[in-house]
Amino acid sequence: MKGQFGGAVTGCTSWRIKNLMLMIALVALLTGCFAKSKAHEPVFFPPPPEEPHIQYLTGATSSLDFGSNQSSLSKLLVGGAETVTRLAKPYGIAEHKGKIYVCDTTAGQIVVVDFINKTMKNLIDERGVGKLRKPVSVAVDDEGYVYVADTGRKDVAVYNPAGKYVKSYGSTFEHVSMIGVAVHGDDLYILDNRLGKVFVLNRKTAEVQTVIGDNPDRTKNLSLPNGLTVDSKGMVRVVNVGNGTVKEYDRDGNMLSVFGRLGDSPGEFTRPRGVAVDDDRQVFVVDGGYQLVQVFDEKHRILGYFGAPGLPVGSLNLPAGIVVSRDNLDFYQKFAAPGFKLREVIFVSNQYSSPFNHALAVFGLGEMEGWEQRAAQRAKEDAEVLEKRKKLLQQMRQQPEQKQQPQQGK
Numbered sequence: 001m002k003g004q005f006g007g008a009v010t011g012c013t014s015w016r017i018k019n020l021m022l023m024i025a026l027v028a029l030l031t032g033c034f035a036k037s038k039a040h041e042p043v044f045f046p047p048p049p050e051e052p053h054i055q056y057l058t059g060a061t062s063s064l065d066f067g068s069n070q071s072s073l074s075k076l077l078v079g080g081a082e083t084v085t086r087l088a089k090p091y092g093i094a095e096h097k098g099k100i101y102v103c104d105t106t107a108g109q110i111v112v113v114d115f116i117n118k119t120m121k122n123l124i125d126e127r128g129v130g131k132l133r134k135p136v137s138v139a140v141d142d143e144g145y146v147y148v149a150d151t152g153r154k155d156v157a158v159y160n161p162a163g164k165y166v167k168s169y170g171s172t173f174e175h176v177s178m179i180g181v182a183v184h185g186d187d188l189y190i191l192d193n194r195l196g197k198v199f200v201l202n203r204k205t206a207e208v209q210t211v212i213g214d215n216p217d218r219t220k221n222l223s224l225p226n227g228l229t230v231d232s233k234g235m236v237r238v239v240n241v242g243n244g245t246v247k248e249y250d251r252d253g254n255m256l257s258v259f260g261r262l263g264d265s266p267g268e269f270t271r272p273r274g275v276a277v278d279d280d281r282q283v284f285v286v287d288g289g290y291q292l293v294q295v296f297d298e299k300h301r302i303l304g305y306f307g308a309p310g311l312p313v314g315s316l317n318l319p320a321g322i323v324v325s326r327d328n329l330d331f332y333q334k335f336a337a338p339g340f341k342l343r344e345v346i347f348v349s350n351q352y353s354s355p356f357n358h359a360l361a362v363f364g365l366g367e368m369e370g371w372e373q374r375a376a377q378r379a380k381e382d383a384e385v386l387e388k389r390k391k392l393l394q395q396m397r398q399q400p401e402q403k404q405q406p407q408q409g410k
Contacts, residue, residue, distance in 0.1 A: 042337035043314040045306035045363075054295075054306045054365050056314030057335035057345070058115070059358025062086035066118035085120045087111055087359035090349040092137035092149070092180075092227075092274070093321035098328050100347055101146060102360060103135040103321070110138060110148060110159075113360055116331050123163040130157065130165025137191075137227075137321075139183045141203075147188065149181040156181050156190055172206045173199055184230040187251065191238065196222040198238065200251065212236060212253040220255040222247065227286075231277040239272035239285060246275065246285060259300035260285070267294070267302040274322040278344055278365075286319045286348065293322060293348060306363060307348065316361065318351040324365075332364060342366040 044052035060066065063085045088106035095101070100113040101123070109132060110123040123146065124132060133152025140146050144161035147169075155170035156178060169188065170178065180191030180198075187209065188201040198212035213222040223242025230236050235256070236249045244262035249255055261268050270289030277283050281298035292307045293316070307316035326344045333342050346363040353359040 040313045057362045057364045059361040061353045061359040063120040091320045094138045095323045095325045096140035108132045137180045139181045141183045149178045180228045182230040191228045239275045244269040276322045276324045278324045291316045321349040339369045
């Protein structure tokens with residue numbers, strides 16, 4: 001008995017050791033593969049030899065992308081479980097104090113991504129009246145309250161900074177499908193794509209102040225609007241799938257300008273979605289058809305684009321939401337290539353992720369240090385070469401004339 005019991009213990013121990021060694025080897029292999037997948041050459045837009053303006057920096061799809069406080073090996077040895085938060089199908093996004101709030105339409109959740117503290121957590125834990133169904137747009141006010149446009153709930157739900165349900169908007173006006181939300185001061189902007197209108201509400205009273213898109217002149221109204229943003233000065237920009245335009249309005253609903261159209265050329269759109277504006281009044285428009293982001297200056301001249309498919313990293317895959325921030329630039333500067341100085345950071349949500357593109361992609365807008373001097377030097381050198389070619393060409397033209405002159409004298 002003793003020997004048999006001892007033999008049984010020895011066999012079991014041997015079996016466990018073999019399996020443990022196998023699991024350790026597997027962890028080491030996965031860790032090595034993960035580390036290799038992270039390494040890549042800097043990806044710039046536009047690519048060299050053009051002057052770079054935007055660089056792909058990093059991204060995240062799940063909390064595992066930020067690593068873990070407890071090593072995988074220690075988990076195997078002592079046990080334990082880790083809660084993994086994953087972005088399944090992200091759509092609208094917002095930024096507040098360095099944190100990115102992401103609508104996950106599949107999970108019915110607002111996921112808060114904090115790159116600085118390396119965390120990804122679900123914000124809302126509501127099962128009753130505050131439960132989300134299909135969140136598609138999110139905004140955060142100065143106090144940290146979160147506003148969520150939910151097409152499943154058919155309202156805009158409000159949560160406090162801790163994720164507790166507070167109230168909802170939608171009972172004070174007729175609506176069909178609220179797909180966009182933005183906050184500016186005491187105003188709450190709600191976009192209804194079926195009605196083609198933006199309702200401007202007082203956040204405290206929930207009363208409708210203005211309706212954008214209700215003009216007798218239909219050319220000044222919206223056409224299947226798909227996204228909106230409100231800049232720091234209160235200007236409203238709405239992207240329209242129906243005619244491929246971006247229309248700009250003031251708070252009172254007066255159309256100020258319009259640009260873009262349906263097409264496949266730069267400055268045109270096929271399926272515009274998210275839109276964002278930075279402090280320099282540059283406009284960033286997500287196109288789900290082209291799967292890239294186009295950038296325009298304040299006069300609506302196209303500056304370029306980024307995120308096109310086919311890259312080793314930095315490609316977008318059915319992008320939807322976008323937000324621009326200048327917070328924590330020192331942190332994101334660590335991801336930039338040597339010499340590339342960041343001015344702001346751009347976050348873009350991808351509805352589909354893969355080993356080549358994260359669900360939440362991070363890009364940096366800036367300039368390469370010394371580029372202007374190098375560009376000026378190259379321009380000077382090119383001018384010198386051109387001047388030499390001109391002189392050589394003149395000499396070649398003059399030689400036949402010089403040969404013909406003595407013959408003419410005879």
